[in-house]
Amino acid sequence: MRTVAVVGASLAGLSAARSLRSQGFDGQLVVIGEEPHRPYDRPPLSKEFLAGKIGEADLALEQDGEDLAAEWLFDTRATGLDRERRAVRLADGREVRADGIVIATGAAARTLPGADGLAGVHTLRTLDDARALRDDLALGGRLVVIGGGFIGAEVASTAYALGLDVTIVEAAQTPLAGPLGEAMGRIVSALHEDHGVRLLCGVGVKGLSGETRVSAVLLDDGRVVPADTVVVGVGARPCVEWLEGSGVALDDGVKCGADGHTSLAGVVAVGDCASWYDPRVGVHRRVEHWTGARERPDAAVATLLSWGAAEPGVLRPPYFWSDQYGVKVQFAGHAAGADSVTIEEGTPEDRDVLAVYRRAGRPAAVLGMNRPRLFTRWRKQLAAPPS
Amino acid sequence: MIPACRLADLPRGEAHRLDIDPPVTVFHTDDGEVFAIDDTCTHQDASLADGWLEGCEVECPLHASKFDLRTGAVDAPPAKLPVRTHEVVVQDGMIYVELSTDAPNLPPCIAARLAGGPV
Ligand SMILES: Cc1cc2nc3c(=O)[nH]c(=O)nc-3n(C[C@H](O)[C@H](O)[C@H](O)COP(=O)(O)OP(=O)(O)OC[C@H]3O[C@@H](n4cnc5c(N)ncnc54)[C@H](O)[C@@H]3O)c2cc1C
Numbered sequence: 001m002r003t004v005a006v007v008g009a010s011l012a013g014l015s016a017a018r019s020l021r022s023q024g025f026d027g028q029l030v031v032i033g034e035e036p037h038r039p040y041d042r043p044p045l046s047k048e049f050l051a052g053k054i055g056e057a058d059l060a061l062e063q064d065g066e067d068l069a070a071e072w073l074f075d076t077r078a079t080g081l082d083r084e085r086r087a088v089r090l091a092d093g094r095e096v097r098a099d100g101i102v103i104a105t106g107a108a109a110r111t112l113p114g115a116d117g118l119a120g121v122h123t124l125r126t127l128d129d130a131r132a133l134r135d136d137l138a139l140g141g142r143l144v145v146i147g148g149g150f151i152g153a154e155v156a157s158t159a160y161a162l163g164l165d166v167t168i169v170e171a172a173q174t175p176l177a178g179p180l181g182e183a184m185g186r187i188v189s190a191l192h193e194d195h196g197v198r199l200l201c202g203v204g205v206k207g208l209s210g211e212t213r214v215s216a217v218l219l220d221d222g223r224v225v226p227a228d229t230v231v232v233g234v235g236a237r238p239c240v241e242w243l244e245g246s247g248v249a250l251d252d253g254v255k256c257g258a259d260g261h262t263s264l265a266g267v268v269a270v271g272d273c274a275s276w277y278d279p280r281v282g283v284h285r286r287v288e289h290w291t292g293a294r295e296r297p298d299a300a301v302a303t304l305l306s307w308g309a310a311e312p313g314v315l316r317p318p319y320f321w322s323d324q325y326g327v328k329v330q331f332a333g334h335a336a337g338a339d340s341v342t343i344e345e346g347t348p349e350d351r352d353v354l355a356v357y358r359r360a361g362r363p364a365a366v367l368g369m370n371r372p373r374l375f376t377r378w379r380k381q382l383a384a385p386p387s
Numbered sequence: 388m389i390p391a392c393r394l395a396d397l398p399r400g401e402a403h404r405l406d407i408d409p410p411v412t413v414f415h416t417d418d419g420e421v422f423a424i425d426d427t428c429t430h431q432d433a434s435l436a437d438g439w440l441e442g443c444e445v446e447c448p449l450h451a452s453k454f455d456l457r458t459g460a461v462d463a464p465p466a467k468l469p470v471r472t473h474e475v476v477v478q479d480g481m482i483y484v485e486l487s488t489d490a491p492n493l494p495p496c497i498a499a500r501l502a503g504g505p506v
Contacts, residue, residue, distance in 0.1 A: 041465055043450075048431075054495060063467055291451050294463065321449055328449060372448040373437035380439060 001099045001266075001305060002027045005088050006070075007078045008104030008239075009033025011041070012271025012293040014061055016102045017068050019301035029070040030096050032088060034077040034105075037127055038062060043290055045130040046154035047323050051161060052134065059127065078105070081246040083264055100304045102297070103243070103254055103262070103269035107236035107288060112146065112205065119213040121230045124151055133231065137162055141228035144168075144217045146205055148175030148189060150322045152233030156197050157324040167198040167225055169205055169217060181335045184355055184367050187348045191325045194351065200225075236288060238273040251275060253286040259312035260300025266307070268300040280317065281334050289320035316383045317365075327351050328372060332379040333365030345374060354378070388476060388483040394421070395480060402445075404436040405484065409491055411473060412436040413482055414456055416443060422456035423473040423484045429492040430466040468492035 004020055006013045009031050017031055033039075040059040048054045073090070080089035087095040109123035122133045133155070137143065143159045145152045148170035156166045168175070176185035192199045204220040208230065217225045238253035248262050249255040254269035256262055256276045262269050271293035275286040295316070302310040319332040338357035346352040346369070354374045357365035363382055368375030392403050397415045405411045410426035412435055420443070426434050428447040435454070439446040444462055446453045452466035459469040471492060474485040 058495070060467075061464055063461070063464075294451065319451075330449070372433065376437055376439050376448045 001025065003098040004029055004100040004102065004304070005096045005098035006031045006102040006104055007088055008106055008271065008273070009035070009072065009074065010039055010104070010106055010271070010293075011061060011290065012106065012273075012297055013102070013104035014039040015294050016104055016270055016297035016301055017070055019298045020102075020305070021068050023298075023301055023305055025301075025305060027099075029068065030073065030098065031070050032073045032076050032078050032090070032096065034075070035126060035128075036075045038072070038074070040127055042125070045127065046124055046151050047158060049130055050124075050134055050137070050155065050158045056127070078242050081243055081248060081267070083247045086266070099266060101267045102300065102304065103240075103248070103267065103273060104271045104293075104297075105239040105242070105273045106293075107238050107272040109232070110235050110237055112208075112232050112234065115208055115230075115232060118208055118210050120210070120228060121208065121214050121232065123232050124155060125236065133229075136229045137164060139228065140164055142167070142226055143229045143231065144225050144227040145231045145233055146217065147233035147235070148172075148192075148199065148201070149233055149235060150176070150179075150320075152231065153189065153192070153324050154322060155231050155233060156192060157195075160195050160197050160325070164229075166192075167200065167227075168192060169203060169219065169225065170199065170201045171204045173202045175199070175201065179335060180331065180367060181338065181341060181357065183341050184335075187351075187353065188324075188329055188367075188369065190348075191327060191351060195325050236272065238275075238286060240273055251284065255284060256300075257312070258315070259303040259308070259310065260296060261303050261308055266304065268304045270297045270300045276315075278315075278334075281337065285318075287318045289318055291316075291319045314385065317379075319379060327369050330368040330372065330375045330379075331365065332375075333357065333363070333382050335365050338364045346371060388485050391423070391482040391484050393480055394477055394482055397421075397482065400440055402436040402438075402440065403482075404434065409493060409497070410434070411484060411486070413475065413484065414440055414445060416440065416456070418442075420456075421475050421477060421482055423475045424454065424456060424459055425471045425473075425491050425493075427470075427491075427493055427497055428452055428466060429461075429468040429470050429494060431494045432497055435470070 039061040077091040087097045109125040142165045145168045174185045175189040206218045209216045253275040258277045260268040272288045275284045317333045322329040345354040353369045354371045355367045366378040391413045403413045412426040413423045433449040437448040443456045453463035454470045459472040476483045
């Protein structure tokens with residue numbers, strides 16, 4: 001393999017570039033990224049960065065002086081992949097020919113139809129989004145967060161700490177029921193009400209009102225929630241439109257094997273855009289967590305450089321964390337399919353809990369709130385091969 | 388030198404935190420080696436004693452930064468600065484730590500607290 005193109009210059013793309021070099025690839029390496037920025041870290045965008053506790057320099061993912069001998073094309077969008085020519089087409093008409101291609105285009109925030117054009121309405125995915133939201137939060141007043149998922153919850157928590165009046169509107173009866181299950185979703189989302197943040201559940205959003213700037217969120221049941229700023233946190237969609245018709249199989253992201261291979265030889269996919277087969281649960285699953293985007297490129301690059309001959313290693317179960325109201329929430333494994341959840345330590349009322357999800361008696365997932373030590377023990381146990 | 392704990396009381400794969408300021412943790416690896424490093428992750432306030440110990444590496448329990456216990460070097464981001472290492476001496480079954488005189492690399496919020504600034 002002489003040339004590798006990495007498409008997407010964020011955590012998964014940078015991790016792939018690092019893995020390529022550390023696994024001995026010494027050919028030409030081109031990294032293509034749509035954003036104008038060098039790779040930066042997204043988790044702080046809803047937390048410390050939004051709170052003004054850290055600055056932009058702190059977000060850099062590269063080490064000082066790190067040099068991967070790569071050609072970085074920033075501000076450059078890939079618009080297609082040509083399997084015959086083995087080339088990535090760019091928006092400016094150029095193309096990058098490569099023997100190997102790593103797809104790492106991540107995900108983009110979903111929006112609400114009809115929310116365009118009103119000032120004060122935000123999504124949060126990029127540094128530019130975070131700068132704009134931070135400026136609006138600095139105005140104070142009333143914030144309405146649409147969507148009680150992790151990003152919505154973290155924005156609510158940060159805005160609460162900044163002194164705003166915060167309301168969350170969530171369509172489901174229980175926020176976070178998808179990733180955490182009903183019982184634990186209820187316990188974690190109770191953090192909002194503990195802090196006087198209003199949580200309106202089981203109600204959809206009909207629209208937004210306002211002339212040039214948003215003034216209220218209109219709910220399906222007729223209620224009107226006044227707002228100075230609105231954050232739409234209704235999930236993310238994989239950025240894979242550019243691959244349509246390329247021959248790369250897509251199904252909620254790039255469909256990949258347990259080693260990152262796609263339907264085309266010499267093309268692998270990693271990070272939030274990729275739906276890897278997970279042998280633990282027997283299905284393809286798109287994992288939108290930091291740790292997956294950091295770790296899986298190691299395996300995908302081994303696949304790429306060996307033309308698929310490398311033995312896929314055993315991946316650790318998916319892991320993520322979230323910080324809300326000073327509570328460290330950690331989760332590993334798969335909640336879906338668990339038939340029981342038990343609290344092993346702590347008490348839900350104190351928001352200090354270690355809960356274990358089991359399926360047919362075997363641990364399938366673990367949730368911790370402010371329990372890092374015990375959580376790590378359980379996480380290790382989940383990762384251990386079944387004995 | 389500070390006495391940490393008895394070697395016999397620290398099984399392999401375990402960590403023992405010394406509550407000094409800044410805290411230091413002693414790790415006993417699966418291979419039977421003993422290392423001491425600053426306990427606080429250089430990225431954000433998290434205790435490495437709670438982390439995932441594998442070989443000569445510890446992974447931060449929160450954000451998965453990895454540090455080499457032998458050198459303190461960052462093996463995986465988001466941390467960018469190495470963690471400070473300390474010399475370990477095992478004498479008559481007792482683990483002692485000789486604290487480094489280098490400046491520690493503490494995360495921004497802790498560094499501010501130690502400097503007496505706002506948190
Ligand atoms: C606000 C926020 C908070 C988060 N907090 C946490 C947390 O606490 N814990 C956790 O585990 N995870 C968290 N995450 C998730 C984590 O950040 C992601 O899992 C991670 O960023 C995924 O990395 P990635 O490189 O796959 O994708 P991304 O980071 O989305 O990067 C993809 C890159 O590809 C670029 N791109 C897209 N299309 C193209 C194209 N056609 N051509 C060229 N470039 C393209 C994009 O511009 C982007 O720069 C958070 C995410 C956000 C947004």
